[in-house]
Amino acid sequence: MSEIKQTLLEQQLKSYIKAKGPVSVRAFMEACLYDPMHGYYRQGNPLGAEGDFITAPEISQMFGEMLGIWCVTTWQAMANPVPLQIIELGPGRGTLMADILRSLQRLHPNFEMISVHLVERSATLKETQKKTLENSLCPVYWYNSLGDVPEAPSIIIANEFLDCFPIRQFIKTDRGWHERVVGLDEADNFAFMVGSEVPRGAIIPSRLFDAEQGSIFEFCPDFETVMKDVSRMAQRHPMAALFVDYGFEGPQTGETLQALRSHKPVSPFLMPGEVDLTAHVDFTALAALGIANGLKCYGPRDQGAFLSQLGIGARAEILVKNASEDQIEKLASDVVRLVAPEHMGALFKALCITSPSLEVPAPFDQKVLS
Template identity: 45%
Template sequence: MALCLGHPSHGYYMKQDPFGACGDFTTAPEISQIFGELIGLWAASVWQAMDAPASVRLIEIGPGRGTLMQDMLRAARALPGFGAALSVHLVETSPVLRERQRETLAASGVAAHWHERIDHALEGPAIVVANEFLDALPLDQFVRTQDGWRERLVGLDGEGRLAFGLSGESDGSLAIVAPPGSVLEQPAAALEAVAAVARHVAAEGGAGLFIDYGPARSGFGDTLQALKRHAFVDVLAEPGDADLTVHVDFARMAQAGLATGAAAQGPVTQRDFLLALGLQQRLEALSLRATPAQAETLASGAERLIETGPTAMGDLFKVLAVADPKLPMLPGFDLHRLPEQG
């Protein structure tokens, strides 16, 4: 998975822009500007809760086209002092996407800084945002057999084609009870990414926000999938030419954050989070200044963000924050204070 997505020459993300209607998938920032604006207001609220430090890093991990950061910055300027205090940092390994991000942010008036690794971006008080980043990190899979857990591997079949197989010996370190045939996913890279952010904000101040698709509770199952032109394809059929993703185990991500001494808030559904931040109110405000056609586009985009159902974004996507334990409950996570939606 790491090679297919990140190989310097042939990796999926290294050689193309996969976002939008002409790409292979569409993310929330590309669906509606309201998404990024609300995240920007969330970041501004966190800065206030931090007692408004004179300098804070606004960091995005896996910034895509730069659309989310662009919308965040537009909204962030609504809070006096925040725009002057922040410096923008983007964690991106793809040269193609870095160039797209530069183009997107050129009109923002902010001097952005790019980093290859998360730990290179983390310095001092920080507010970190990662939307659909964790799902692209590689993991290990183990299959329960009669003699224990055996790792799922990729090799060649008799005709020289890529195929899945199992390791010859079971892994004795996995003392987890499950029926034969169960698949256990071990997302070490995602857990370390969350832990790195959590460890930093617990020590230096700030918070990290992770938005992705996956269950709120841990379980078993093979969640590896491949996407091309907005449709699912065989995960081994087109290495380097299809997007590979996995579902994020948010319960384990929260545990990884807590283990560093940070506070974990959530996970909550994307629907509840965005409604708590004022999605309906923002939609109404934008619609007042829009043409009928623009208002219809705004409404359909907002509805897609919060739509309910097993595969709809509002329910499938979850939101988790890891934060300095000295901070209060952050906006979007105190669901007992949801605004009336009428």
């Protein structure tokens, strides 16, 4: 990589590593995403066709409408408490919330008892959300953290929120499991290196002790804070949360850290601060934290099955009735993209987490752990 293409953050990270030594993958990711001056989420608008990635609500309004239906049935399963807070974590452009609210307005008689609470770290995206939701019939409030949202009966929605959180990576060597770190090679390029040893019994699940040499294990420390904040919302009030993301049922080995620029996979070391870095979500670890915090967890269910059971097929048929030829084609391909296992239908999953007294919200039907 030539000097001229180095981002300011790259220069800063390299100077830091030269002075202090390699940094953990988590610290590298944290700087790339959230550095106050040059982090990815401090910059422009990363979502959509012109950004780096596209999310389900940006593909089709049907995704948000199905989540709106889920909110209606969940609100009913909670015995319709009023007023109700709809909280969204990481609302992107506000598209998902706009679609959810449209469904709720159509389907729930107490729509006017809703308030909307958006948890967003990016100042730029907050401005975009304000524009998208400027005609909202419900009051809308913004926060930097879920910990700041008032306690009240709540439904929490998070789509592609958890994959943003920095992960730690560990690598199995002939001397056991070690932290994976980012240092500099002889040519001064970023390179993965082996850091300090992790004591047996700490972090690495016991079934992975004897994993093959070279195996990678990933762990997201911030999930604990997220789950503590979610459980706070359930302490005195009914609460149901829906996390939709790409992920797996862990524990598993394998590297899922990925970098995207203009919709193309690139090296995680390319242009720090200007490239999106994410990791797949370990839903089992998340559910275990929910249960440890006194909550109930259901799922994860594949996104395809989840959306199909909520009625995405029937919704598409209704939309087709007033659509042009082009629109009909797009509606069909959108459903395939969201539901088909070879597209988003199997990799993306939905996990539901509720306060302990709540009945299972449809279409979930089983606990992951007990």
